[in-house]
Amino acid sequence: MSKVKVWDGFIRSFHWLLVVAIATLYFSAEEGMLELHFATGYFTLALIITRLIWGVIGSKTAKLSSLIHSPIAAIKSFKNNEHKAGHGAAGSYMVIAFFILILAQLGSGLMTSDDILTDGPLVKYVSTDTVEFAGWLHHLNFDILLYAIVLHVIAIVIYRIKGKNLVKPMLTGSSEQVSVTEPVTKSPLLAFVIFALCLVVLFTTWGAEPLSYLFS
Numbered sequence: 112m113s114k115v116k117v118w119d120g121f122i123r124s125f126h127w128l129l130v131v132a133i134a135t136l137y138f139s140a141e142e143g144m145l146e147l148h149f150a151t152g153y154f155t156l157a158l159i160i161t162r163l164i165w166g167v168i169g170s171k172t173a174k175l176s177s178l179i180h181s182p183i184a185a186i187k188s189f190k191n192n193e194h195k196a197g198h199g200a201a202g203s204y205m206v207i208a209f210f211i212l213i214l215a216q217l218g219s220g221l222m223t224s225d226d227i228l229t230d231g232p233l234v235k236y237v238s239t240d241t242v243e244f245a246g247w248l249h250h251l252n253f254d255i256l257l258y259a260i261v262l263h264v265i266a267i268v269i270y271r272i273k274g275k276n277l278v279k280p281m282l283t284g285s286s287e288q289v290s291v292t293e294p295v296t297k298s299p300l301l302a303f304v305i306f307a308l309c310l311v312v313l314f315t316t317w318g319a320e321p322l323s324y325l326f327s
C-alpha cells in the first residue's frame with residue numbers, strides 16, 4: 112500500500128491545538144488564572160466553530176456526515192481493525208462525544224461565575240438559577256471530559272498493540288495503512304482563514320478584556 116494523505120493540515124492543527132488548549136484551561140482554572148482561562152476558552156471556541164464548519168465544507172475525512180454509523184458497525188469495526196481513511200465507526204462515536212462535551216464545557220463556561228470578581232460574558236443575560244446550573248455543569252462536565260480523554264488514549268494504545276498506528280497520521284497527515292485511491296483531503300487554507308476570522312470576532316468582542324489583563 113502506498114502513502115496516502117488522510118488528514119489535512121487544519122484537522123491536525125485542530126487536534127494538537129485542542130490538546131494544548133484543554134491542558135491550559137485545566138491548569139489556568141486550577142491556578143485561579145481566570146484571564147488566561149477566558150482567553151484560552153475563546154481560542155478553543157474559535158477552534159471548534161471552525162472544525163464544525165470544516166465538517167460541512169472541508170475534506171472528505173473531516174466531514175461530519177462521515178461520522179454517522181450504526182452501533183453494530185461500530186462494534187464490528189473495533190473487532191475487525193478495518194483500514195479505511197478517516198475515523199472508523201467506533202472512533203466516530205468518540206469524536207461526536209468529544210464535540211458534544213467540548214461544546215457543553217464552552218457553553219456552560221460562558222455562563223459561569225466564580226462568585227467573586229469574574230463572570231463569563233453571558234452571565235449578565237441569564238437568571239441566577241441558570242448561572243448556578245451552568246457552574247454545576249462546568250465542573251461535572253469537565254470530569255466526564257477527562258474520562259473521555261483517558262478512554263480515547265487507551266483506545267489509541269489498543270489500536271497500536273493491534274498493529275494500527277493512528278498517531279503518526281495525526282502528526283504527519285499521511286498513512287501507509289489505508290487502501291484509498293481518490294484524494295480524501297482538501298487544501299486547509301480556507302479553514303485557517305475561517306479560524307482567523309473567528310479569532311478576530313471573538314477577541315474583539317469578548318477577548319479584549321482578558322487579553323489586556325494578560326499583557327499589562
Ligand code: HEM
Pocket residue numbers: 122125126129130131133134162173197198199202206209210260263264267277278279281
Ligand atoms: C485533551 C486531550 C485530547 C482531546 C480532547 C482529543 C480529541 C480528539 C478529537 C476531537 C479527535 C477527532 C479529530 C477530528 O476529526 O477533528 C481526535 C482524534 C485523534 N486523537 Fe485525540 N484528543 C486528545 C488527546 C490525544 C492524545 C494524547 C493522542 C495521542 C496519543 C491523541 C491521538 C488521536 C488520534 C491518533 C486521533 C485520530 C483517530 C482516528 O484515526 O480515528 N489524542 N482526538
Ligand code: HEM
Pocket residue numbers: 133136137140141145148149152153155213216217219220221222223224225226229230231232246249250253
Ligand atoms: C473547553 C473549554 C473549557 C474547559 C476545559 C474548562 C475547564 C474548567 C475547569 C477544570 C474549571 C475548574 C473547575 C473546578 O474547580 O472544579 C473551570 C472553572 C471556570 N471556568 Fe472554565 N473551562 C472551559 C471554558 C470556559 C469558558 C469559555 C469560560 C468563560 C468565558 C469559563 C469560565 C470559567 C469560570 C468563571 C470558572 C470558575 C468557576 C468557579 O470558580 O467555580 N470556562 N473551567
